[in-house]
Amino acid sequence: MGGHEPRPKIQGKEVSGTSSVLNAFFNPRGVAVIGASDDPKKLGYEVFKNLREYRGGRVYPVNPRREYVQGVKAFKSVLEVPDPVDMAAIVVPKKFVKQALIECGERGVKAVVIITAGFSETGPEGARDEEELVRIARKYGIRIVGPNCVGVMNTRADLNATFIMPAKKGSVAFISQSGALGGAIIYKTVKEKVGFSKFVSVGNMADVDFTDLMEYLANDPETTAIALYVEGLKNGKRFMEVARRVTKVKPVIALKGGRSEAGSKAVASHTGSLAGNFRVYEAAFRQAGILVADTIDEMISMARAFTQPLPKGRRVAVLTNAGGAGVLLTDQLEARGLRLADLSEGTREHLRSFLPPIASVRNPVDTTAGARGEDYYECVKALMRDEGVDLLIVACVVPTFAGMTPTEHAEGALKALREVRSEGIEKPVLAMFMAGHVSEKAREVLEGNGIPTYERPEDAAAAAEALVKYAAIRLNVA
Amino acid sequence: MGGHEPRPKIQGKEVSGTSSVLNAFFNPRGVAVIGASDDPKKLGYEVFKNLREYRGGRVYPVNPRREYVQGVKAFKSVLEVPDPVDMAAIVVPKKFVKQALIECGERGVKAVVIITAGFSETGPEGARDEEELVRIARKYGIRIVGPNCVGVMNTRADLNATFIMPAKKGSVAFISQSGALGGAIIYKTVKEKVGFSKFVSVGNMADVDFTDLMEYLANDPETTAIALYVEGLKNGKRFMEVARRVTKVKPVIALKGGRSEAGSKAVASHTGSLAGNFRVYEAAFRQAGILVADTIDEMISMARAFTQPLPKGRRVAVLTNAGGAGVLLTDQLEARGLRLADLSEGTREHLRSFLPPIASVRNPVDTTAGARGEDYYECVKALMRDEGVDLLIVACVVPTFAGMTPTEHAEGALKALREVRSEGIEKPVLAMFMAGHVSEKAREVLEGNGIPTYERPEDAAAAAEALVKYAAIRLNVA
Numbered sequence: 001m002g003g004h005e006p007r008p009k010i011q012g013k014e015v016s017g018t019s020s021v022l023n024a025f026f027n028p029r030g031v032a033v034i035g036a037s038d039d040p041k042k043l044g045y046e047v048f049k050n051l052r053e054y055r056g057g058r059v060y061p062v063n064p065r066r067e068y069v070q071g072v073k074a075f076k077s078v079l080e081v082p083d084p085v086d087m088a089a090i091v092v093p094k095k096f097v098k099q100a101l102i103e104c105g106e107r108g109v110k111a112v113v114i115i116t117a118g119f120s121e122t123g124p125e126g127a128r129d130e131e132e133l134v135r136i137a138r139k140y141g142i143r144i145v146g147p148n149c150v151g152v153m154n155t156r157a158d159l160n161a162t163f164i165m166p167a168k169k170g171s172v173a174f175i176s177q178s179g180a181l182g183g184a185i186i187y188k189t190v191k192e193k194v195g196f197s198k199f200v201s202v203g204n205m206a207d208v209d210f211t212d213l214m215e216y217l218a219n220d221p222e223t224t225a226i227a228l229y230v231e232g233l234k235n236g237k238r239f240m241e242v243a244r245r246v247t248k249v250k251p252v253i254a255l256k257g258g259r260s261e262a263g264s265k266a267v268a269s270h271t272g273s274l275a276g277n278f279r280v281y282e283a284a285f286r287q288a289g290i291l292v293a294d295t296i297d298e299m300i301s302m303a304r305a306f307t308q309p310l311p312k313g314r315r316v317a318v319l320t321n322a323g324g325a326g327v328l329l330t331d332q333l334e335a336r337g338l339r340l341a342d343l344s345e346g347t348r349e350h351l352r353s354f355l356p357p358i359a360s361v362r363n364p365v366d367t368t369a370g371a372r373g374e375d376y377y378e379c380v381k382a383l384m385r386d387e388g389v390d391l392l393i394v395a396c397v398v399p400t401f402a403g404m405t406p407t408e409h410a411e412g413a414l415k416a417l418r419e420v421r422s423e424g425i426e427k428p429v430l431a432m433f434m435a436g437h438v439s440e441k442a443r444e445v446l447e448g449n450g451i452p453t454y455e456r457p458e459d460a461a462a463a464a465e466a467l468v469k470y471a472a473i474r475l476n477v478a
Numbered sequence: 479m480g481g482h483e484p485r486p487k488i489q490g491k492e493v494s495g496t497s498s499v500l501n502a503f504f505n506p507r508g509v510a511v512i513g514a515s516d517d518p519k520k521l522g523y524e525v526f527k528n529l530r531e532y533r534g535g536r537v538y539p540v541n542p543r544r545e546y547v548q549g550v551k552a553f554k555s556v557l558e559v560p561d562p563v564d565m566a567a568i569v570v571p572k573k574f575v576k577q578a579l580i581e582c583g584e585r586g587v588k589a590v591v592i593i594t595a596g597f598s599e600t601g602p603e604g605a606r607d608e609e610e611l612v613r614i615a616r617k618y619g620i621r622i623v624g625p626n627c628v629g630v631m632n633t634r635a636d637l638n639a640t641f642i643m644p645a646k647k648g649s650v651a652f653i654s655q656s657g658a659l660g661g662a663i664i665y666k667t668v669k670e671k672v673g674f675s676k677f678v679s680v681g682n683m684a685d686v687d688f689t690d691l692m693e694y695l696a697n698d699p700e701t702t703a704i705a706l707y708v709e710g711l712k713n714g715k716r717f718m719e720v721a722r723r724v725t726k727v728k729p730v731i732a733l734k735g736g737r738s739e740a741g742s743k744a745v746a747s748h749t750g751s752l753a754g755n756f757r758v759y760e761a762a763f764r765q766a767g768i769l770v771a772d773t774i775d776e777m778i779s780m781a782r783a784f785t786q787p788l789p790k791g792r793r794v795a796v797l798t799n800a801g802g803a804g805v806l807l808t809d810q811l812e813a814r815g816l817r818l819a820d821l822s823e824g825t826r827e828h829l830r831s832f833l834p835p836i837a838s839v840r841n842p843v844d845t846t847a848g849a850r851g852e853d854y855y856e857c858v859k860a861l862m863r864d865e866g867v868d869l870l871i872v873a874c875v876v877p878t879f880a881g882m883t884p885t886e887h888a889e890g891a892l893k894a895l896r897e898v899r900s901e902g903i904e905k906p907v908l909a910m911f912m913a914g915h916v917s918e919k920a921r922e923v924l925e926g927n928g929i930p931t932y933e934r935p936e937d938a939a940a941a942a943e944a945l946v947k948y949a950a951i952r953l954n955v956a
Contacts, residue, residue: 043878122836163878165916178802180847184875184912188933191914231805257805260812269838270801295936296806323748324656327709327735328774334738358600360747369658397662400521400641434662436669438643455666458773 024111028086035091036061046163105140114146149203170195247289302466308428315341318364326364332461373408380416502589506564513569514539524641583618592624627681648673725767780944786906793819796842804842810939851886858894888920
């Protein structure tokens with residue numbers, strides 16, 4: 001069960017149809033940038049520049065007033081592009097969007113990202129213009145992401161159909177109803193070395209919405225979990241139906257903006273959505289098996305946990321080389337309804353046999369700061385083998401010995417995990433390495449081996465909680 | 479009121495006496511490192527290396543088996559050091575600590591940091607040895623920090639009497655009962671470019687404790703707020719008495735480890751303290767005017783707010799260029815009992831006069847992502863002048879125009895603040911700049927001008943909450 005088995009397909013009538021069309025947004029054979037520009041002041045400059053990194057097909061600049069854009073032969077219209085074009089990104093001024101969309105339809109383009117703003121978010125007139133775009137799209141069988149959005153990314157193919165920097169590669173798909181906030185999260189995660197498989201800024205959700213994307217991503221082998229920043233939903237009933245099916249095969253984590261009364265009013269003036277009563281949303285999300293996050297970091301921390309197998313229970317073992325780190329982590333775990341595992345007599349005796357006398361062999365196991373990598377190796381083996389442990393969190397601060405980096409602790413833990421996994425022990429493991437730059441190498445080593453690694457007790461605890469809660473969801477509905 | 483006025487002195491019997499002795503830990507005329515070493519595997523190597531950066535006096539290596547340590551003439555004993563020695567750091571093996579302390583006493587050293595471990599944290603025998611150290615100290619009039627600690631820092635004087643990297647300079651004093659966790663927090667904050675005025679790892683608190691340090695720091699002009707990581711207190715009554723006085727002049731923020739039952743047990747095996755019931759601690763802290771933080775980041779975020787003047791109420795204005803950022807910040811503010819200010823008709827009309835039609839001129843004021851620095855300049859002026867606003871949070875994500883950095887927004891906000899402050903408007907301002915590396919320059923510009931700058935809505939909201947709560951504490955007790 002969990003991240004290591006092949007994911008079952010969703011059973012449902014329209015999944016394959018939707019998926020194959022949406023796939024054009026993420027793996028197009030060719031992409032046209034309508035409004036590609038040579039002027040660095042324009043978004044069409046950034047979008048085309050970003051898309052030139054795409055590895056899955058050719059990218060064509062469309063600009064009626066230029067022969068070349070960024071040194072590439074330009075086309076006057078998407079109609080003139082000779083080769084397959086599955087996707088177009090539209091970044092022209094608003095008055096030209098309709099014509100550009102019609103030409104996409106005539107050209108047979110099936111996936112269109114409309115970055116241009118000025119539609120339903122501006123009032124009734126803009127809403128009417130947006131409805132017209134939808135009518136055109138329906139006529140031609142086009143799916144639209146946007147308008148008024150940042151765009152779409154598929155990091156595994158180096159597809160960046162946005163005007164912002166590319167996300168780091170990872171296994172979480174992130175869908176944001178706020179483009180600018182979504183962008184800020186991409187920048188933040190790049191800095192924090194946290195990655196995504198796909199990113200979609202859904203903008204006004206004139207057509208493609210959370211529901212469509214959840215359905216598509218449920219079948220995406222590159223995505224282990226789906227994270228949503230939601231302000232308001234348009235078709236709540238369909239969202240719930242699909243979410244119930246998707247959460248049976250893949251975890252979905254939602255952060256709801258507009259929880260408070262004032263926040264809800266802010267949502268209304270932002271996306272024009274009815275934020276609705278948060279309690280209603282929260283209850284609905286839980287009913288559909290969606291995990292609810294309170295903050296951006298909690299959402300991402302939870303979603304990142306699912307490279308690990310699911311736990312069989314809620315009994316957590318904590319290994320630490322700093323008492324205080326173990327204490328804060330324990331507080332956070334217990335506040336979230338998890339339990340510290342009672343270690344067996346045998347485990348404690350074994351730990352006692354090699355740890356120094358001042359070490360604590362009760363859970364949290366505190367090696368004290370003088371412990372080395374080999375101590376972590378032995379401790380991780382012992383804790384993973386203890387039948388009373390469902391999930392292990394390996395915490396580490398800067399050790400107090402020469403050189404003072406926790407990289408050897410990370411390596412010791414990984415060596416132990418390889419051994420116990422070869423014994424058939426499949427339990428989830430998370431890491432909490434706390435010392436800023438000094439633990440960066442250790443974190444990279446762990447992440448490179450698929451161990452989700454956090455810096456803060458609350459983030460590690462949220463990840464553990466997500467694994468335990470989702471395990472319960474899977475067991476209930478499987 | 480607040481960070482801009484000279485801090486009143488504490489009225490109390492023993493403050494000056496304690497302060498003058500404790501001052502030797504932070505501004506010693508000379509420092510001896512007993513156990514200074516040439517062997518990079520030893521802590522005595524790091525401690526001496528770190529102390530060589532000290533600008534306030536000379537630093538002397540003491541090592542009976544070396545003529546030179548790290549190229550500096552060494553002394554066989556602290557008794558042989560010719561010049562003034564106000565402080566000694568002891569890093570010798572445990573069996574030599576007693577003799578080293580006696581020699582400090584004979585030499586007239588008044589402040590001794592005992593880094594060496596193996597005392598009360600190890601059991602009854604270690605506790606007896608620790609009691610003996612205290613008896614020796616009392617006899618000679620020595621104050622001890624430790625034993626079993628990381629040491630002491632005074633960043634303003636480049637004094638780093640620890641074996642870890644120096645903290646960044648700042649105005650928050652941080653006292654940690656967990657050395658290794660304290661160290662991890664120093665590394666973390668260096669990475670995050672957050673600074674401290676002083677750092678003390680109190681270790682076993684054989685002598686100098688939270689209470690002594692709070693008293694000292696209350697009079698420290700380089701410290702605007704005091705942050706405590708507390709596992710357990712030894713003399714609760716005295717702590718409460720002093721905290722009540724200190725919080726009248728300076729904010730104290732505490733993070734309590736061992737809040738949960740399991741966490742409390744972990745505390746017992748860590749520092750040997752009775753963590754006690756968290757509700758009891760929490761009630762006592764609040765009664766003493768101490769602000770209670772839930773996480774490390776919350777503690778630091780709250781403490782950093784106090785470079786700002788105190789607000790006259792809880793009505794917060796939010797300026798943002800991303801709707802989603804404004805929504806999440808609003809949710810966090812309201813969850814913490816703050817209120818979004820109702821902007822005056824005049825303010826809204828004025829904002830409407832220069833912001834684009836799709837901007838929201840209700841609070842949160844959302845300029846949308848196309849806004850420039852001059853828009854932020856105008857908005858900040860208008861919001862600061864609005865009499866219904868007690869506190870302003872300037873939020874910003876990556877703007878969508880050429881160059882795409884929010885630095886000009888930071889500069890626009892600062893220019894506006896200079897103008898309104900020259901008009902006599904003294905309200906606190908916090909910033910939330912959210913875009914990872916892209917906003918780093920903007921954050922530096924703001925921080926360099928004394929504006930506490932956060933990256934996450936929950937941190938900015940915690941800071942605002944701290945200002946509002948502490949303003950109430952000051953008003954109640956002043």
